[in-house]
Amino acid sequence: MSAKEEAVKGHVLQDFAMNQVHLTGEFHINAFAKELDYLHSYDLDRLLAGFRENRGLPPKAGKYPGWEDTEIRGHTLGHFMTACAQAYEQTSDPDLLKKLEYIIAELAQCQFESGYLSAFPESLIDNIEKRQPAWVPWYTIHKLIAGLIAVYQGTQLADAKRIVCKLGDWVALRTSRWSHELQTIVLSVEYGGMNDCLYDLFKISSDPKHLEAAHKFDEIPLFKAIAQGADILKGKHANTTIPKFLGALNRYRTLGESEKFYLEAAKKFWDIVVNHHTYITGGNSESEHFGEPDILDARRSDITCETCNSYNMLKLTRELFKLTGDKKYADYYETSYINAILSSQNPETGMTMYFQPMATGYFKIYSSPFEHFWCCTGTGMESFTKLNDSIYFYNDNELYVNQFISSRLDFAQENMSITQTASIPDRDDVQFTIETTDGRDRAMKLYVRVPNWVKGEMTVLLNGKRFEPEIKNEYLEVDRTWHSGDVLDLVLPMKVLACSLPDNPAAVGFQYGPIVLSAALGNEDMTLSSTGIMVQVPTKRMRIKDFIIPNGMTPKEWIQSVEEHVVKDEDRMEFRLRNTDEDERLIFTPHYKQHKERYGIYWNMVEPDSEELKRHLELGRLENLTKEATIDSVQVGNDQYEL
Numbered sequence: 001m002s003a004k005e006e007a008v009k010g011h012v013l014q015d016f017a018m019n020q021v022h023l024t025g026e027f028h029i030n031a032f033a034k035e036l037d038y039l040h041s042y043d044l045d046r047l048l049a050g051f052r053e054n055r056g057l058p059p060k061a062g063k064y065p066g067w068e069d070t071e072i073r074g075h076t077l078g079h080f081m082t083a084c085a086q087a088y089e090q091t092s093d094p095d096l097l098k099k100l101e102y103i104i105a106e107l108a109q110c111q112f113e114s115g116y117l118s119a120f121p122e123s124l125i126d127n128i129e130k131r132q133p134a135w136v137p138w139y140t141i142h143k144l145i146a147g148l149i150a151v152y153q154g155t156q157l158a159d160a161k162r163i164v165c166k167l168g169d170w171v172a173l174r175t176s177r178w179s180h181e182l183q184t185i186v187l188s189v190e191y192g193g194m195n196d197c198l199y200d201l202f203k204i205s206s207d208p209k210h211l212e213a214a215h216k217f218d219e220i221p222l223f224k225a226i227a228q229g230a231d232i233l234k235g236k237h238a239n240t241t242i243p244k245f246l247g248a249l250n251r252y253r254t255l256g257e258s259e260k261f262y263l264e265a266a267k268k269f270w271d272i273v274v275n276h277h278t279y280i281t282g283g284n285s286e287s288e289h290f291g292e293p294d295i296l297d298a299r300r301s302d303i304t305c306e307t308c309n310s311y312n313m314l315k316l317t318r319e320l321f322k323l324t325g326d327k328k329y330a331d332y333y334e335t336s337y338i339n340a341i342l343s344s345q346n347p348e349t350g351m352t353m354y355f356q357p358m359a360t361g362y363f364k365i366y367s368s369p370f371e372h373f374w375c376c377t378g379t380g381m382e383s384f385t386k387l388n389d390s391i392y393f394y395n396d397n398e399l400y401v402n403q404f405i406s407s408r409l410d411f412a413q414e415n416m417s418i419t420q421t422a423s424i425p426d427r428d429d430v431q432f433t434i435e436t437t438d439g440r441d442r443a444m445k446l447y448v449r450v451p452n453w454v455k456g457e458m459t460v461l462l463n464g465k466r467f468e469p470e471i472k473n474e475y476l477e478v479d480r481t482w483h484s485g486d487v488l489d490l491v492l493p494m495k496v497l498a499c500s501l502p503d504n505p506a507a508v509g510f511q512y513g514p515i516v517l518s519a520a521l522g523n524e525d526m527t528l529s530s531t532g533i534m535v536q537v538p539t540k541r542m543r544i545k546d547f548i549i550p551n552g553m554t555p556k557e558w559i560q561s562v563e564e565h566v567v568k569d570e571d572r573m574e575f576r577l578r579n580t581d582e583d584e585r586l587i588f589t590p591h592y593k594q595h596k597e598r599y600g601i602y603w604n605m606v607e608p609d610s611e612e613l614k615r616h617l618e619l620g621r622l623e624n625l626t627k628e629a630t631i632d633s634v635q636v637g638n639d640q641y642e643l
Helices: 003-008 026-040 044-054 075-091 094-110 123-129 137-155 158-176 180-187 194-205 208-216 220-227 238-255 257-276 307-324 327-344 375-383 555-560 611-623
Strands: 021-023 392-395 398-401 407-411 416-422 429-436 442-449 459-462 470-472 475-482 486-491 496-501 504-512 515-520 528-531 535-538 566-568 575-577 587-590 603-605
Touching (some): 021 026, 026 075, 026 094, 026 375, 044 075, 075 137, 075 375, 094 158, 123 137, 137 158, 158 194, 158 208, 194 208, 194 238, 208 238, 220 238, 220 257, 238 257, 238 307, 257 307, 307 327, 307 375, 475 486, 496 566, 504 555
Antiparallel strands (some): 021 407, 407 416, 416 429, 470 475, 496 504, 504 515, 504 603, 515 587, 528 535, 566 575, 575 587
């Protein structure tokens, strides 16, 4: 066990209740408000129509279109319940509670005596076992179970628990009849996080049947291979695979040290994905699938980085951090939270993205409110109703600060409140004001993450005076008796960083502090295409230059001194190039705020008259002659995207 794990052995870090952390920054307040508006705009009877229809009851409204009028109808209701429950925990909004009470009452009518509950017939589950066509029914059951559990945990509605336990009984009976061969057949088709949600169900039911059912969805051969360090991810559907390890980790969290193998498998999986399959934004995959390890530049396209993957990787990351206290998880969480999740929402409409192109020249595409109902529409509802859930963690009187986001923490467990004021990257200073709610002094160990992007000396002031805290496991430690009104100020110096790709060191993206930068490339001909099932993708029907030629030096020399060549405007969060052929054209800004234009994150640095430049010019010529590629030809039945 590492020193970092020893530090938290026996006392796993805890997260705060959703209503204990209040976001106060303008950007985050708007993001949450837009999501609330979207949740309130839904017609519940349309979300429930398939459930009533499946139970033989007359629907009260027509089903929504898109994916909600296919074989995975009902998946959106699962996400919707989770999102509403999370939002209710923060706001105590009575309208949200009424919505959830109505949904639960309706679902109670729609549940079969066997416990089965869905918007599609049980025959689709039969089809999976018979190797007949069916579009991932277990995936949808997972969303429903997870949503019901979230409602119970967020509202304590007894009927939500009763319904989900009864549904769990049906799952347990169904899985108890699986032979090893049949289990292998079922687990070959995407089943979401069925193991994960059933371990959660066991925690509230204490029913051993639910525990046994959860274990039926644990894919042991996969876990063993990954635990041994074998990167076998090539060709695997990413958003099928990540939830499997969420379930593995949940088995360890549920049963403890006797199941440490599952913890080790989850940790090894995280290392493999983050270190060998991940782009600068924290996202991964191309056409939803993992490729060869460290082959990333060659796979950059218009369909990279499915947002669901980032959602699930963040769930895995936060739990690994709580168990280990290892700062690498907090660093990655910040990267993906800002550059993949915050980046995925249109701040004007609140709509969210499916793919996030890593190829230069494409643009962001957002869902429409009531037309598509993609998987990423559902995870988007959840992501933007829990923006506050991983800023702070605690253990007894130890408080960990992992993210620099303006917020107010009600540390009721210690009769304290902490107000954080931060506006990174616009400013490099962060302030914490500590108040005691009963007027008495409090002993507390405050641990503040030292980010991996800090360049130069950090400055720490305590009540205006220079302070030299200890650094333990890459956290600033301030262990003292706090007086109400104490103020801790930090200065976190930021510089521009160049991040290259392992299969092409000359392909670089730029980062300022934790923020990925991209250059806007105009909005000419932003025509949409489609792929998969009703999934919209951007087109690029014109040549867009994706390379930069340094002046008077090699690409390697330019990259090594990047802070001299990517220079911030004195008054604005804009960066311009120096000593290149693009000094007058490209302006880089925070990518998570890039919403209306084509963009470029990665750029190939090439020498004039080089073979590399000739290849780029030839590729551009070929692009103008070929049609946009799609991924409609992948094998049917593997996952929720590909039917």
